[in-house]
Amino acid sequence: MKIIIRNLIRCNHCGDIIESTHRHDFKTCSCGSVSVDGGHDYLRRCYTNSKRDFTELSVTEEKEPQ
Ligand SMILES: [Zn+2]
Numbered sequence: 001m002k003i004i005i006r007n008l009i010r011c012n013h014c015g016d017i018i019e020s021t022h023r024h025d026f027k028t029c030s031c032g033s034v035s036v037d038g039g040h041d042y043l044r045r046c047y048t049n050s051k052r053d054f055t056e057l058s059v060t061e062e063k064e065p066q
Contacts, residue, residue, distance in 0.1 A: 004040045005059040012053055020044075 008019035014031035022039035028046075029035070034054045035046040043060075047053040 001063055003061045003063050005061055007039055007043055008057045009036055009054040010057055
């Protein structure tokens with residue numbers, strides 16, 4: 001299974017780095033082009049034009065099931 005350590009992206013338009021730190025922590029950059037959500041539960045991205053609107057900076061880790 002994949003563990004989400006950090007859930008964050010950088011907006012390629014305004015340069016803001018936004019991080020969702022918990023499940024319902026919805027963050028939008030200052031120019032409004034991109035958003036993140038999901039915290040450590042899932043990686044949700046919202047963008048205006050395409051995935052080139054942001055740079056993925058999230059940190060995930062593969063973990064063997066216990
Ligand atoms: Zn932006």
